[in-house]
Amino acid sequence: MDVPKIALKGVKKFFGPKVVLDGIDLDVQRGESIVIIGGSGTGKSVLLKSILGIIQPDAGTIRIDGQDTTHIGGRERERAMAKFGMLFQGAALFDSLPVWENVAFGLIQGQRMARGEAKERAVATLGAVGLGPDVANLFPSELSGGMQKRVGLARAICTRPEIIFFDEPTTGLDPIMADVINDLIVKCVKDLGATALSITHDMASARKIADRIAMLYKGRLIWVGPVSAIDDSGNPYVDQFIHGRAEGPIQMQIRAF
Template sequence: MTTPELDVPKISLRGVKKAFGPKVVLDGIDLDVGRGESVVIIGGSGTGKSVLLKSILGILQPDEGRIHIDGEDTTHIGGRDRERAMAKFGMLFQGAALFDSLPVWENVAFGLIQGQRVGRREARERAVATLGAVGLSPDVADLFPSELSGGMQKRVGLARAICTRPEIIFFDEPTTGLDPIMADVINDLIVKCVKDLGATALSITHDMASARKIADRVAMLYQGKLIWVGPVSEIDNSGNPYVEQFIHGRADGPIKMQIKAF
C-alpha cells in the first residue's frame, strides 16, 4: 500500500520554457524525478543542461511552465520560502568550486555554518566525518584547496554537497577534468553517498561512462527538448539516431556541430 506523499515526484517540471533573447534554450520541458531516483541529463555543450538546473534552483526564472518540489510549486517563490525549499538541496559544482581562502573543513561545513547556524566545533566534527565518508583522512581537514589534487578537490566538493544530509543532490559535470580512473572513483562515491543518504539525484554530464554508472534513468536534451527519456539499461537500444550518435561520440549523424571559421 502506498501513501500519497510517496506518489508525488520529488521534482516535477511541466512545460518549462526559457529563452535568452531570440535563442530558445528550454522549449517545453516535462520531467519527473522520483524519490530516491537518480536521473542523468545528457547532451552536448550549450544545450541547456545548466540552465535547467538553475531554473529548478530558482537562480533563473522560467518564461513559462511550472516547477514543483515535493508537490509544492516553487516556480516563482522567493525570500524565506525559497530558502526553505533550497535547504533540501546539496550540489557538487563543476570543477568543485571550493573557496580558496577557507580550509577544507570549512568548505565542507559551509552549509552547516552559514545555512543551519551549527556551531564551529560541531561543524568541524561533522565535516571531518563526512570527509571520511568520501575517503579522505582527518589531516586533510586543515589543508587549503590549493594543496589538493584535482581528484581530492572533487572529493571535498562531494563532501560539501552531502554534509547537510540533503534530500536532493545536483551533480554538475562531476567527472570533468579527471582522468578515467579517478572519474570512476568519483562515480562510485556518488552512487554510494546517494544510496546512503536515500537522496534523490539529478545530474548533468556529457560523460557517458559517468551516466551509465550513476543513472537509474537518462534523459537527452537537444535543441531545448528532451528527445529521449528512459532507463539507463535501455539507452543502447533507444532507436533514436540522436541518442545513438551522442553516446557513441560519432561525428556523422543528425547532430551537427557548429564550427566557426577563422
C-alpha cells in the same frame, strides 16, 4: 502514486530570440537518480539553475515535493533550498577557507551550527568520501584535482540533503579518478536515500550513476528511459551522442579560421 520529488511541466526559457528550454516535462521520483545528457550549449545548466531558482522560467511550473517553487522567494525559497546539495563542475571551493570549513559551509552559514560541531560533522563526512582527518586543515590549493572533487562531494552531502545536483562531476579527471568519483556518488546518494539529478556529457559516468537517462537537444527532451535501454533507444540523435560519432543528425557548428 507518490508525489514526484521534482516535477517539471512545460518549462520554457528564452534569452532574447534564443529558445534554450522549449517545454520540458520531467518527473524525478523520490530516491531516483536521473542523468541529463546532451552537448555543450543544449540547456542542461539552464535547466539545473531553473530548478534551483537561480533562473526564472518564462513559462511552465517547477514543483518540489508537490510545492510550486517556480516564483517563490525570500523565506519560502530558503526553505526549499535547504533540501538541496550540489557538486559544482570545478568543485568551486573557497580558496581562503580550509577544507573542513568548505565542507561545513552549509552547516555554519545555512543551519547556524556551532563551529565545533560543524567541524566534527565535516571530518566525518570527509571520511565518507575517503579523505582522512589530516586533510581537514589543508587549503584547496594543496589538494589534487581528484581530492578537490571529493571535498566538493563532501560539501554537497554534509547537510544531509534530500536532493543532490551533480554538475559535470567528472570533468577534468583522468578515467580512473572519474570512476572513483562515480562510485562515491552512487554510494553517498544511496547512503543518504537522496534524489539525484546530474548533468554530464561523460557517458561512462552517466551509465554508472543513472537509474534513468534523459537527453536534451535543442531545448527539448528527445528521449527519456532506463539506463539499460540507452543502447537500444532507436533514436538516431541519442545513438550518435552516446557513441561520440562525428557523422549523424547532430551537426556541430565549426567556424572557419
